[in-house]
Amino acid sequence: MSREYGQFCGLATGLDVIGERWTLLVVRELLIGPARFNGLLHNLPGIGPNLLTDRLRMLTERGVVEQTSLAGDGRARLYRLTETGEELRYPVLGLARWGLSFLDKSDTDGETRAEWGFLAVQAMIVQEAIPDVDEVYEFKVSDQIFQILVHGGEVTFERGEVQEPALTIECDAKTFVQVGARMISPFQAIATGDVRIKGDPEAVLRCSLMLGLT
Numbered sequence: 001m002s003r004e005y006g007q008f009c010g011l012a013t014g015l016d017v018i019g020e021r022w023t024l025l026v027v028r029e030l031l032i033g034p035a036r037f038n039g040l041l042h043n044l045p046g047i048g049p050n051l052l053t054d055r056l057r058m059l060t061e062r063g064v065v066e067q068t069s070l071a072g073d074g075r076a077r078l079y080r081l082t083e084t085g086e087e088l089r090y091p092v093l094g095l096a097r098w099g100l101s102f103l104d105k106s107d108t109d110g111e112t113r114a115e116w117g118f119l120a121v122q123a124m125i126v127q128e129a130i131p132d133v134d135e136v137y138e139f140k141v142s143d144q145i146f147q148i149l150v151h152g153g154e155v156t157f158e159r160g161e162v163q164e165p166a167l168t169i170e171c172d173a174k175t176f177v178q179v180g181a182r183m184i185s186p187f188q189a190i191a192t193g194d195v196r197i198k199g200d201p202e203a204v205l206r207c208s209l210m211l212g213l214t
Contacts, residue, residue, distance in 0.1 A: 017062050018088070022047050024095075026055050027081070027088055030065065032115050033159075034080035045111060059085070093123040103181040114142035114173040120180050121148060122157055124211045130155055131206040135166035142173045148207070155210075167199035167207055179213065186213050 003020075005012040018024050022044065029035055029043055041052055056079060059065040064085040070076035081088075096119060121139065130153055137148045138161070146159045171179075175194045178184050186208060189195035197204060208214045 017059075017064065020055070020058075022051060023055050023059065024092065026052070026059065027064070027085065027092060028096075028116075028119065030079060030081045030085065031089055031092060032118055034068075034078045036070070036076060036078055040079065043113060043115075064088070089122075093119065096120065097123040100181040103177070103183065105183070108174060108178070112173045112177060114144035114176075117141040117144065117173060117176045118146045118157065118159060120176065121146070121211065124180055124213075125155055126210055126212045129209045129212070131210060133206070135203060135206075136162050136164075137203070137207045138162050138165035138168045139176075140168065140170040141176045148210075150210075165199065166203040167197065169195065169197055169207075171195040180211075182213075 004016045007013070018027065025044055025047075026040065029040055035043070037049075037052070037056070040056075041047065041049060044052065047055075056065060060067065063082055065079055066082050067077045067079055070078050100123075117139065125148075131150050132153060134151045136150070139146050139148075144159070145161050146157065147162045147165065149156045149158060171189065171194055175184075175189055179186055179189055179195065186195060190197060205214070
């Protein structure tokens with residue numbers, strides 16, 4: 001049964017679409033990239049196949065998600081965000097950044113995925129601290145590699161390795177979240193060896209400032 005607020009308000013109507021439990025986390029996974037049903041089910045432990053089916057159906061009916069055929073397998077379906085769904089990127093990143101301040105040690109036993117780091121760095125960007133130099137920062141978080149590219153005062157994000165980054169930061173997923181949530185400082189993590197940095201010290205400072213970590 002659909003539950004709606006029945007209010008003539010953009011926020012209430014938006015919550016009619018994405019306010020149900022698990023829905024925004026499905027959107028989070030698709031902001032990382034298109035995914036198959038079983039991939040979403042694996043990356044969202046606890047949701048269950050029936051509930052995931054319901055959430056995907058609702059998001060598809062609302063035009064937030066669409067299904068496409070997987071190349072080479074006409075029966076397989078790939079879920080991805082529509083243009084309307086992609087408009088949720090910055091609201092979701094803002095909410096993720098806001099939520100970091102509520103994390104504490106009791107949360108560290110929870111599920112952590114390296115792919116979430118790709119969204120975390122996007123959420124952490126301090127716009128007024130974007131460097132005025134063109135350079136690339138590479139992050140190796142557990143088994144995932146992604147980059148922040150700074151060019152002409154603009155920031156973009158890509159997954160995969162990069163040639164000659166100004167800075168490479170390597171750590172596991174849990175440490176990455178702890179640093180982003182300011183549960184530990186970058187310098188503490190470096191001192192204990194949980195974070196390993198290679199590159200220009202000035203680039204380290206510029207990147208730290210841009211991520212609000214100093």
